[in-house]
Amino acid sequence: MTTLPNTQQAEIRVVGVVQGIGFRPFIYAQATHRGLVGFVLNTGNSAVLIVVEGEKKKIIEFIESIEIDKPYLAVIDSIQTFWHTATGEFKEFQIRISKNEQKAGGSVIPADIAVCNDCIKDMNNSQSRHYQYPMTCCAICGPRYTTITDTPYDRERTTMNEFPLCEACDREYNNPLDRRYNAQTICCPICGPQFTLLRPDGTVLDVKDPFIESVKLLNEGAIVAVKGLGGIHLAVRATLDEQVQRLRKLRKKPNKPFAIMSKDLESIHKYAIIDSTAERLLLSWRRPIVVIPQRIPFLLSKFLSPGLDTVGVMLPYSGIYLRLFEGLQDPALVMTSANPTGLPTIIQASTFQEHFMDMADYFLTHNRTIFQRCDDSVVIPIFDRELIIRRSRGYTPEPIDTVNGGPSILSVGALEKNTGAIYHKRRIFLTQHIGDVDTVEALQFLQEGLSHLQNLLRVTTFDAVACDLHPDFLTTQYGAELSKTYQVPLIQVQHHHAHLAAILADHKLPLDEEIVAICCDGAGYGPDKTVWGGEILTGNAHNYTRSAYLEPQSMPGGDLAAKFPFRMLLGILSKKYSETELRRLFEIGAKKSLPRGVAEFEIILAQIYRDINTPVTSSTGRVLDSLAALLGVSTQRTYEGEPAIRLEAFANNGTYQPGIQLDIPVELKGKAQVLKISNLVDQILQLRDEFRGPDLALAAHQTLGKTLAQTAIGASKSNGLTKIGFSGGVAYNKILTRTIRRIIEAEGYEFLMHRNVPAGDAGTAVGQSLVARANLRKAS
Known part of the structure; x- marks a missing residue:
């Protein structure tokens, strides 16, 4: 191969959240725009490999553009560049298929991303192939974590593998300049999942459009179960006192606040107060439930959040939910998970039909598999930021970055509001929200969540297992079993010490940095075998003193x-x-x-x-x-x-x-x-x-x-x-x-104050991980 004068080759490795968010098409456009040749591919371990040849000046401009003009969902942790002599072997720039690196690497798999504005325009455009199609998505939006079965993140390793692309979708998928290029979950009404509306007895309503009929039924006061991205919701009009009370009886939740969903900010303004922080959170691609003050007089049912002055509200994060607001008479729908009390979120339509259909009048379902159940995340706006109550859809499996490298730790978390964690290299990966692990089903969910994380991260061995100090927790017993399975130490961590360590992790502080931590909650088992919960601790990840x-x-x-x-x-x-x-x-x-x-x-x-x-x-x-x-x-x-x-x-x-x-x-x-x-x-x-x-x-x-x-x-x-x-x-x-x-x-x-780690028990797995790593360092 001959090379032109003044040409060089650059091998560029970009690490971070760079898979599943349209990063490779972006690289393709930047390279071809500058006349560079070579290739880009996902490596399957949180990195993208780029090899380019061309004028050195153009290559430098290209590298700078990666950081400056990156897709808005991309998070770049590092860019490494290695210069070589140009080989002249490339005639064009290509997007190559994934290189399945099997070594453990701390992969960053993207979380589920709310439907973007361009896809919403397609859904509203009567001339578009995607008109009114609820599963519409592209390279920068749509389900990710709930559909991924393995890495690297390609279509054959998602639940969309069951739906071969039609000719039109295939053209978009293979066109590097199309926004749906290489988007793993794209589909259309011709080749994608289909929706059906079921009666309580499981028979199908023979209707032209299940969504139009669902809205009609909702307007009449029906409770409609809706299969979404990570589970099944129960929906009902949020202004109907009698129906909200009926839903409470069916869910056996007399007072617990119900989350609601509105079509847009204008609708939310009618019944709640939105400050700038709340608005930013509501509109973010994560689309969490945001707890905000009620507007007085409150226009919705008084039974939504009895005795409280707030309401938890979210905007639609999928076309599935957007379509439920077409012609709806209310500014909001109750949108609560359909799981029975004490059990994980239901993800299989057949399970809901067989055992729990008495909770709904109708069931709007689809035929795409939910591989990972994932509840809606919940946040509170405070001090121009959010405090995370439940870290799940839109956040999982995004890691918590720390400054502490070291042994790999598997942490099983607390009993209540549980999440599990894997501490690998400098990153802590939390599972989605598990809930209270006081049933066999919840424990199995925790096992599944941790197993899925292990598979995605390619982590097969651990140096320790961490759990709570309480001897009777199911999580403690599970931790003991895991320590035997992996033949590693079991490190039990006092509940409030885990809270202190979670603060260290959240602020990227070293394991040995001492702080004072005010740790206040309902209960945590103390080393004196009494119930703690109002503690002022002084310490670091290694040890602590009960100062007050x-x-x-x-x-x-x-x-x-x-x-x-x-x-x-x-x-x-x-x-x-x-x-x-x-x-x-x-x-x-x-x-x-x-x-x-x-x-x-x-x-x-x-x-x-x-x-x-x-x-x-x-x-x-x-x-x-x-x-x-x-x-x-x-x-x-x-x-x-x-x-x-x-x-x-x-x-x-x-x-x-x-x-x-x-x-x-x-x-x-x-x-x-x-x-x-x-x-x-x-x-x-x-x-x-x-x-x-x-x-x-x-x-x-x-x-x-x-x-x-x-x-x-x-x-x-x-x-x-x-x-x-x-x-x-x-x-x-x-x-x-x-x-x-x-x-x-x-x-x-x-x-x-906490930033990315929940302040409550959902964050203790992070603290357990830090304490366990500190213990191993001390022992060595």
């Missing part, structure tokens, strides 16, 4: 005290009052606060004062529950965190009152500070008849936040540290988070 904690309180009846907050209230106030005094204060209130009234009340008093079945806890969540009971906000928890969440909504209606003076004394016990939280609850009791409930709730939040912040600052000063983090489920409480941040930053300390 909330005063331990009695939980009469154990777990019943978490379900019925009035029990927790009595346990806390037993530190301040005798049995006779508590009987005088609360006997009347017991009638409406306990299922069995006064008889149960007497049993609780006996438990407390005779120390019968009264474990102790330092849980922040239980303190907030007790205040909810005291102020008449909640008497029973029907979903995780309900009393505390309702208390926050109640406090949002409060205003500062100079006459409400609250304080939480802090006493030294051994080497730790103890926050005497029973004083706060007693003070609220004393002021209950003098001030409005919302004003007292607001003052209680602010006092608790202030005391936690000041105590954490004290721990930082004592240890010469400058960074203070806030983690745990209570970190989703905006009043507490704002109060803590304001005080910490006013004193010149750096406040570490």
